[in-house]
Structures are given as structure tokens and as C-alpha cells.
Amino acid sequence: MKSRIAQYLWLICLASAALSLASPIYAQTGTATPPPTNTPRATRTLVPTVTQTPTPAPVAMAGRLCETCSRIRLRATPGTAGEVLGFLDSAARLTIRGRSADSAWLEVQVSESDTDTVGWVAAQYVRLANGQALDEATLNSLPIRGVAVEAPPTPTSDVNGGNGIPGWLSGITAHTREIFLKGKSLGNRPNVFSRVGDSISASAYFLTPIGRGQYNLGAYGYLSGVIEYFSQANARVGNSFVNPPLAARDGWSAFNVLQTRTTPDPICGLEPYLICEYNLVKPSVALIMFGTNDSGSGVPEQFEGNLRQIVQISIDHGVIPVLSTMPPRPVNADQIARVTTFNNVIRTVAQQYGVPLWDYFAVMDKAPNSGLGPDNLHPSIPPGGATAYFTPENLQYGYTIRNLMALQVLDVLWRQVLSQ
Numbered sequence: 001m002k003s004r005i006a007q008y009l010w011l012i013c014l015a016s017a018a019l020s021l022a023s024p025i026y027a028q029t030g031t032a033t034p035p036p037t038n039t040p041r042a043t044r045t046l047v048p049t050v051t052q053t054p055t056p057a058p059v060a061m062a063g064r065l066c067e068t069c070s071r072i073r074l075r076a077t078p079g080t081a082g083e084v085l086g087f088l089d090s091a092a093r094l095t096i097r098g099r100s101a102d103s104a105w106l107e108v109q110v111s112e113s114d115t116d117t118v119g120w121v122a123a124q125y126v127r128l129a130n131g132q133a134l135d136e137a138t139l140n141s142l143p144i145r146g147v148a149v150e151a152p153p154t155p156t157s158d159v160n161g162g163n164g165i166p167g168w169l170s171g172i173t174a175h176t177r178e179i180f181l182k183g184k185s186l187g188n189r190p191n192v193f194s195r196v197g198d199s200i201s202a203s204a205y206f207l208t209p210i211g212r213g214q215y216n217l218g219a220y221g222y223l224s225g226v227i228e229y230f231s232q233a234n235a236r237v238g239n240s241f242v243n244p245p246l247a248a249r250d251g252w253s254a255f256n257v258l259q260t261r262t263t264p265d266p267i268c269g270l271e272p273y274l275i276c277e278y279n280l281v282k283p284s285v286a287l288i289m290f291g292t293n294d295s296g297s298g299v300p301e302q303f304e305g306n307l308r309q310i311v312q313i314s315i316d317h318g319v320i321p322v323l324s325t326m327p328p329r330p331v332n333a334d335q336i337a338r339v340t341t342f343n344n345v346i347r348t349v350a351q352q353y354g355v356p357l358w359d360y361f362a363v364m365d366k367a368p369n370s371g372l373g374p375d376n377l378h379p380s381i382p383p384g385g386a387t388a389y390f391t392p393e394n395l396q397y398g399y400t401i402r403n404l405m406a407l408q409v410l411d412v413l414w415r416q417v418l419s420q
Helices: 002-022 136-141 174-185 218-230 273-281 300-316 333-353 360-364 399-418
Strands: 061-065 072-075 083-087 093-098 105-111 117-121 124-127 144-146 188-196 283-289 319-324
Touching: 072 105, 083 117, 093 117, 105 124, 105 144, 105 333, 174 283, 174 300, 174 399, 188 218, 188 273, 188 399, 218 399, 273 283, 273 300, 273 399, 283 399, 300 319, 300 333, 319 333, 360 399
Parallel strands: 093 144, 188 283, 283 319
Antiparallel strands: 061 093, 061 124, 072 083, 072 117, 093 105, 105 117
């Protein structure tokens, strides 16, 4: 009996111990165990499938250069900062592949006899295969293949303020660019300039040798670019350097270029020569110098009125008028004073109209005999007549000085105003 009771007690103890171990309230360490927490299941986000539209194949079209184009630069990248790969003329046959973001440059493939070269050309020189210019809709249909990067201005000698502009040249402003853009809308050509003035501007010693390749840049090698630029187009009879000016003649005063005639001219008819020059040549720039004959016995107020008309007509035609002061005339005190008075008129008109002023007088005045020849009226000519050989010796002569300064004027305008 006692053994059975002992067995029952032993079984009860075992059952109690089992219940203690299975209880959720106590752990073996005697510390409370919190009830399990229900962790929410992560929500699965469905990402919609995006169907990508295939990029259309680049539009390509046959093209060519303008009929009067020559030595047009083919660049590795769009913009004037691009490396020059070569030069093209009107015979080049192109495949137009794309454009720059500003539509000013076109990516083209040039097909030659054995190779194809891909590069960039300024859009203004490119035509469709039928000779038509590319309109805005056609340009916009081309894919954008690059962003144009322009080269910084090349420093010139005697710079003022480190901006690449010589100290004797002023008036290169936003207004200059506005005149150019107006002219461009009227059909003027960026790479064409005109000469306007008297015998000093009409002379075959002024700029003509440059257009014929009879020059030596010497220390001014950076000017080769601007010579190439203005040699590309036929101004009227040859490039701008050699083209015989209609608005510059021996013995002229400022009045002559404005007058209406009763006897027709073989080229201009009854049209004033200045307007005739602009209508036939379509220049973007005019290098203008009057005063040598006007100051001989003329009236400053009359000269000023004529000069203002010349400037206004130029602006109306979208032609940038670059006014040049005239050279010294150290004949006597009266002539020295008259040159000063008339040059001040030129400076005043340039400032009031906000157009470029080329102070030729300021540089000539420092040259031997003020840069004048034996007649003390016309610029001097170096021995042998090499007025475009820019050696230190030749730069003591007036026409050589004038040619160098003219190129520097054109260079600044090309890089800072006319560049595409």
C-alpha cells in the first residue's frame, strides 16, 4: 500500500515539473519572456514595365557648299575652337549628318575619291544638293550631335586691358553686333568687307597685295586666320582685299561718295556710290576714311554732316562702319591744326553713333616723318613696294602700318563680332 502511495506521489511530482517547463510565463533563467510580436509582412511593389521608343535613325541628306565658297574650314568639332582638318571649296560633295545645339554648325561627311572624312562646317556656307539654303525646319529635323565651342580671341599687339583689342581701336560694343545681325538678315556676307574713302583707301598698296598672296606676316602669324576668312568669298571682282572699291576714288571728299549724278556710271548708274557699293558687294564691314581732302580747305561742319550720312547709310544697310582717323599733315601749323580739328570730328561721330574707331593718326604720328611719303600727304612706301611685309624695317612706312592695322581691325571684328 505504501509503495503504491509513493508511486502516485512520484507521478504527481513529475507532472508538476512538466507543467512548469511548458508554461509561457517562466523561462529557465526566471526572467519574463514577452509574448511574440507579429512582424508585418513586407509589401511587394509592382514596377510597371516601361516600353522604350526606339531612337529614330539620324536624318542624313545630300549637301554641298555655296557656289562662291572657297577654303572653308572643316573642323574636328563644332565651333571655332575645333581643330582644322582641312579646307573645302564649292566642288566638295557632302552628306549632312547633324547639327550643333545652336544650329550654327553642321556635321558633314565629305566624300572623296578614296576616303570619307567626317567633320564640322559653319552652317552659313552649306547648301542642299539643289543649291538651296537650309531653312529653319530643315535644320531642326537634323539630330543634335554636338555643342559649339568658340575659340577665345587671339591677343594682338598693343592690347588694351587684356581683351585682345589694340589700344588704338575702340567702339567694339554690343551695338556693333546688332549692326552685323541686321546686315545678316538683309543678306550681307560675314566674310566680305568694303573700302570707302579717298586715294589712300583706293590705292593698290592698301590691302591688295594681301589678296594676291604677296605678304609676309613675320611676328604677326596669328593674322593668317583672318586673311583666310576674308579671302573665301568673291566680293565683286575677286576677294575683298583685291576687289576694286566703287566707293573709294582718288581726290574724293566725303561728299563725293554720297552725291547723285546726272550722268550714269557704267556700274552704278545714277545710284550714289556708297549705296551702290553696299548693294552690289553685300559686305558686313566697311573700312572708311575721309578727311585728307576735306581738311585741305573744307568746312568742319559740312564734313561732319556728310560723315554722319555715311555712317547712317552704313547702319541702315547693316554694314559695320569702321571710321579711321586720317594721317598727320606736318606741312605747316595751319594744316596740323586742321587735321586735328577734322580728326576730332571723326572721333565724335564714331562715339555718338557707337561704331568702331580706328585711330590711324595715333600710330602714324610716331613713325618717321609721321609715316608720310615725299608729298607729305600720302603714306610712305617701303623700298621695293612690299607694303604687306611686316618686318620691323617695313613697319616704319605708312602703308605697311596701315595694312597691318587694317588686318588687326578685321581680326578683332572676325573673332568678337562676326564669328559663327
